[in-house]
Amino acid sequence: MKFLYNIFISLLIFGMKVFSLFNDKTKKGVEGRGESLRKVKSVFSKLDKVIWMHAASLGEYEQGLPVLESLKEKFPTHKILVTFFSPSGYENVIKKKNIADEICYLPFDRKKDVREFISQFTPELFFTVKYDYWYNLLEELKKQKVKTYVISALFYERQAFFTSYGKWMVKQLKKNIDWFFHQTEMSFALARSVGLIQSSVTGDTRFDRVKQLKVRDNQVDFIKDFTGAEKTIVFGSSWQAEEKIAEMISKKTNDAKIIIAPHDLKRVHNLQQIFPEALLYSQIKNSAFPDSNVLIIDSIGLLSKLYSYADIALVGGGFHDAGLHNILEAATFGIPVVFGNHYRKNPEADDLISADGGKAFETEGEAAGFVLFLLEDHEALTAMSQNAGEFVSGKPNSTALIIQKILS
Secondary structure: OHHHHHHHHHHHHHHHHHHOOOOHHHHHHHHHHHHHHHHHHHHOOOOOEEEEEEEOOHHHHHHHHHHHHHHHHHOOOOEEEEEEOOHHHHHHHHOOOOOOOEEEEOOOOOHHHHHHHHOOOEEEEEEEEOOOOOHHHHHHHHHOOOEEEEEEEOOOOOOHHHOHHHHHHHHHHHHHOOEEEEOOHHHHHHHHHOOOOOEEEOOOHHHHHHHHHHHOOOOOOOHHHHHOOOEEEEEEEEOHHHHHHHHHHHHHOOOEEEEEEEOOHHHHHHHHHHOOOOEEHHHOOOOOOOOOOEEEOOOOOOHHHHHHHOOEEEEOOOOOOOOOOOOHHHHOOOOOEEEEOOOOOOHHHHHHHHOOOEEEEOOHHHHHHHHHHHHHOHHHHHHHHHHHHHHHHOOOOHHHHHHHHHHO
């Protein structure tokens, strides 16, 4: 089976290199991996003790960050390495202030590449977030006697581990992972059903992260001047479906302000076609706004702060299979969260719905109708807002539980 896995990795590399000829995002990932070894060589030495976090993309990075920050506090002299698989994660984080001494792409999971990469420093602790497993990497870390963990682990029934051909993968995890910190009781039970018993339920570290967001300075220039006293709907990480909902709402009412932060800035042009009278955030020069109820955010890094101005949030990605974006960033500010019903990898969505702090819909029309209802019904809006806030604030401190176990 290991032979087949290595063939798979070779095919993956070949496929990514071919696809990179036609796709800019893939091209960045391929070219970036060519720089990873040089980067760690320039920053680390074999004498450096390193705490290493791997995240598939931006969402997993945000999920693991509270643990990484806590570990840095406990081990201030250790250096920090963060690796990514996805360009979307790498591109976003590399531009921001962060605690890492180096950020780079994870090398392709070939034995020789992994071994050479790790030989440049001394990893003392490694953790991956959620479910991004690379078996040659994990095996090499085990050989080096590196403590290895999975933070906010999430197992679900459709994963390969629970099929007849997944036994080899389970075996690799069993011998190479020291401990799984599970998000949910269901994940914990599924892992144990295949023999992964080195585990505990500690919850989702994203709750710790979004609690931090709530208490920081969330001011964004000009936003309060734009919203005034009107009810405000923030469309976060919007795709076409969410933009259609915004259009429906704007045609039905003039008594609400709409802020749209698209998941990809390439969508700004589409939004300008839908809302020709909309303001662009980058073009605001002062607080004297022309008469418009729609503001398009054509800058990155503002969304989690924008939710603090919202009365209702509509989070993108749930009306198709690309994946629901982070609903907790909105819920932490005590506002109802509306989204599409494609979210099988997001157990927090079901939990928020059960707490009556969020609601999912099959169609754009149903979602638009519900938002319009909340704008009119003050009691319903207030109740859902309170439920959303309590849903987040009532969660345990997952990071503290994880750190306690790691240090034990």
